[in-house]
Amino acid sequence: MHSKPKILATAALLLLAGPFSLAACAQDYVEQEAARAAGAQPGPTDPYAPRGAQSYPATSYGVSNAPPATAVAPGSATAVAPVTAPPAAQSVQDQNLGALLIRIQQLEQQVMQLNGKLEEQANELNVMREQNLQRYTDLDKRLSAGAVGGAAATTADAPATIVADDAIPAAGPTAGTAPVAEQVGEAEAYRAAYALVQSQKFDQAVQAFQQFQRNYPAGKYAPNAYYWLGELYLVIQPQDLESSRQAFAMMLSLYPDNAKAPDALYKLGKVQFMKGNRDKAREYMDEVISRYGSTTSSAVKLAKDFLAQNY
Known part of the structure; x- marks a missing residue:
């Protein structure tokens, strides 16, 4: 009878002490596992061992030849080396x-x-x-030497006062000449064209003298018209050297004994020189000197000076 209560008391003590012993065992196990994990080193073949960061070569989208990237584990203090251009890229830059x-x-x-x-x-x-300055100077000299005098004369047969041979020559009634009215019209047309030259309206003067030649091809002032056309073609812009040459040549061909012939021959030589025909220009200058050397024409001195300066 006394043993049964003792057994029951022992069982009760075991039940009360069991949880505490289990907790202690569990604590011991945890501490042992932690110590083992801290001291153990994973082997190279341990499949569960932690691994560092790995790099893989690029194999897609045309970058298979890219240089491998330097792997740096998280938290590592290792400095990353600077990326340098490969030798091939450096050669291209050079x-x-x-x-x-x-x-x-x-x-x-x-x-x-x-x-x-x-x-x-x-x-x-x-x-x-x-x-151009020289041509204008020559033209101004001609204008100053041959300016037309004041107004027209009162008589029909004297259209203008004559100062020099460049101006309108006096017209007097002679046998076999054109009617007086036609002479007056020719003189007025010439005077109007010459006034344009004096006003330095050279383009208009060219047109006026061309019209004069059409209206009075064999008129009394036709030689002067040819000469002035030759001069004007040299001062208009752009120059017309060929038309100037033709005007002077026509004047010499039709009126070789005219008072303007020496000047026209000298001008013809200058035009040839401007066109690049040096030999032809020299021939004309020599002709001026040989043909009119015994006269008082200013063209002789001009021809000599021209030859001295250019040959």
């Missing part, structure tokens, strides 16, 4: 730099050539300006 330098040198040479051409054109322009 080639591009060399080509650029060559192109710069070529451009510099082209600039030097253009500067040289600009200087040549500037010199040619200066020569042209001097020639």
Whole structure:
């Protein structure tokens, strides 16, 4: 009877102490596992061992030849090496730099050539300006020497007062001449064309003298009209050297004994010189000197000076 209560008391004590012993065992197990995990090192063949970051070569979209990337594990303090261009890329850069330098040198040479051409054109322009100035000077001398005097005379047969041979020559009634009215009309047409020359309206003067030639091809003032056309073709812009040559040549052909013949021959030589015909120009200058050397014509001195300056 006394043993049964003792057994029951022992069982109760075991039931009460069981949870505490299990907790202690569990705590011991946890501590042992933690210590083992801290001291253990994973082997190279341990499939569950932690691994660092891995890199894989690029194999798609045309970058299979890209250099492998340097792997850096998270939290690592290792510095990343700078990426440098491969030797092939460096060679391409050197080639591009060399080509650029060559192109710069070529451009510099082209600039030097253009500067040289600009200087040549500037010199040619200066020569042209001097020639134009000379032509205007010659024309002004002609105008000052042959200006038309005041108003027309009161008589029908004397259309203008004559100052020099460049102006309108006096017309007097002679046997076999054209009617007086026609002479007056011719004189007025010539005077109007010559007034345009004095006003330096050269383009209009050319048209006026051309119209005069059409209206009075064999008129008394036709030689002067040819001469002035030859002069005007040299001062209009642009010049018309061929038309000037034809006007002077026509004047000499039709009126070789006219008072303007020496000047026309001298001008014809200058036109040939301007056209580049140096030999022909010299022939005309020599002809002026040989043909009119014994006269008082100013063309003789001009021809001599021209030869001295250009030959």
